[in-house]
Amino acid sequence: MRKFYILSIILFIFTLPKYLIVHSQEGSKEPLAKLWNIDNEDIPKYLDFIAAANSTAKLNYKFEEITKLAKSFKLNTTSVGYIDARINDIVINTCNQTRFEENNVNFMNAIKIHNPMIFYYDCKDSTDDNFSTPNNMEFGKRNNIVKKILAGDGLYKIGTRNGTCTAGFVATTKENIICIATAGHCYLNDAEYYLRPWNSEPTTYLIGKMNFAYLDKIDFGLIPIVGDVKPEPSIRNTDSEKYRELLIDDDIAVSHYGVHLCVSGYYSHVKCGYVISLNGFASFQKHFQENLFIVNLAVINGDSGSPLFSYKQDLMRVSLSGILLGGANTDEVYGNIATVITISSILNTLRKDGREISVVTAN
Ligand SMILES: *[C@@H]1O[C@H](CO)[C@@H](O)[C@H](O)[C@H]1NC(C)=O
Ligand SMILES: *[C@@H]1O[C@H](CO)[C@@H](O)[C@H](O)[C@H]1NC(C)=O
Ligand SMILES: *[C@@H]1O[C@H](CO)[C@@H](O)[C@H](O)[C@H]1NC(C)=O
Ligand SMILES: *[C@@H]1O[C@H](CO)[C@@H](O)[C@H](O)[C@H]1NC(C)=O
Ligand SMILES: CC(=O)N[C@H]1CO[C@H](CO)[C@@H](O)[C@@H]1O
Numbered sequence: 304m305r306k307f308y309i310l311s312i313i314l315f316i317f318t319l320p321k322y323l324i325v326h327s328q329e330g331s332k333e334p335l336a337k338l339w340n341i342d343n344e345d346i347p348k349y350l351d352f353i354a355a356a357n358s359t360a361k362l363n364y365k366f367e368e369i370t371k372l373a374k375s376f377k378l379n380t381t382s383v384g385y386i387d388a389r390i391n392d393i394v395i396n397t398c399n400q401t402r403f404e405e406n407n408v409n410f411m412n413a414i415k416i417h418n419p420m421i422f423y424y425d426c427k428d429s430t431d432d433n434f435s436t437p438n439n440m441e442f443g444k445r446n447n448i449v450k451k452i453l454a455g456d457g458l459y460k461i462g463t464r465n466g467t468c469t470a471g472f473v474a475t476t477k478e479n480i481i482c483i484a485t486a487g488h489c490y491l492n493d494a495e496y497y498l499r500p501w502n503s504e505p506t507t508y509l510i511g512k513m514n515f516a517y518l519d520k521i522d523f524g525l526i527p528i529v530g531d532v533k534p535e536p537s538i539r540n541t542d543s544e545k546y547r548e549l550l551i552d553d554d555i556a557v558s559h560y561g562v563h564l565c566v567s568g569y570y571s572h573v574k575c576g577y578v579i580s581l582n583g584f585a586s587f588q589k590h591f592q593e594n595l596f597i598v599n600l601a602v603i604n605g606d607s608g609s610p611l612f613s614y615k616q617d618l619m620r621v622s623l624s625g626i627l628l629g630g631a632n633t634d635e636v637y638g639n640i641a642t643v644i645t646i647s648s649i650l651n652t653l654r655k656d657g658r659e660i661s662v663v664t665a666n
Contacts, residue, residue, distance in 0.1 A: 462494030
């Protein structure tokens, strides 16, 4: 078992939001327990970690080489690569089911000289599910009431394949068309997307069709709203009694390791993890995305497109960092990861292609 890198552990503790901290033994706390906001009995566990010896410059160089190779091999298997700040090492997660796909074998052989840690994980090939539709529903019939849609609500698509993704945020195009943004791999030619609120079956509230999707550089698509929904610049958190709708205040992304990021997904609802890498790549079906954030979070098929956000101090407002691309379950030591397409790479890629959008915020 590899050791964790102590500096990043400290960072993680520093950045624990104040409200999560239990001041159970404040008076009798050892100085280190106070510093790290842990209980006295947990101190030895934290002191056990030993710094990994890899130099940052070398790791960055090796990771760049691996990224170039991943891009050039056009992998048809799902792979994610990043430098894990917790262990100060390069990690490659590859789908176990397609590990013997030819390009993947060649890629794995080519990167061996760089000594990354390699994990094969049990994958399902897509992050949208294949929930079967109740057959008594009248899709296509317009509703006379307008229902609000929040980031985190389900998007139920009906077409040659039916399935669920999650709404990421509200965007406006330069032509002032209001859209729901989500992951590009949720695209399905000619499919219609309907609102599917949490804990609910699909509804007949039409959102619209996705008119374009990116699968390279970014994984991103837009659904111009034509139907019965009213988009809100806030994130669903209705499992909470007090902060049921989190207002999207801005799109300022987190900029260092160890800070918290939370997801609001149709299946996962709201849960939080820590940023373990700011510069990962992912590839699937010959597509390649880079500049991804990696968060230690378990996500579920159908959460694709979900907003990733960090809380502000009042717990009512949040900053939007990106949307969910997918996830991988590595192993019991390193846990689950979620891959995040950042708002800045979305906005930059679209701007370069003359398709500027802006994120709708609550102020
Ligand atoms: C990619 O992988 C899928 C599933 O493993 C397979 O059906 C398909 O033929 C592959 N495509 C190419 C171009 O290798
Ligand atoms: C990978 O697949 C093999 C069978 O091809 C199986 O024996 C092994 O348990 C799988 N490993 C994981 C991590 O899913
Ligand atoms: C798709 O549906 C079938 C039949 O209901 C089920 O067996 C399978 O596990 C589902 N696949 C995914 C990826 O959810
Ligand atoms: C998708 O749902 C629609 C509406 O219920 C249904 O008519 C259609 O057969 C479903 N398609 C698939 C591939 O299951
Ligand atoms: C990518 C890389 O070179 N990682 C190295 C980091 O340090 C550990 C421990 O010395 C090595 O085993 C890894 O190969």
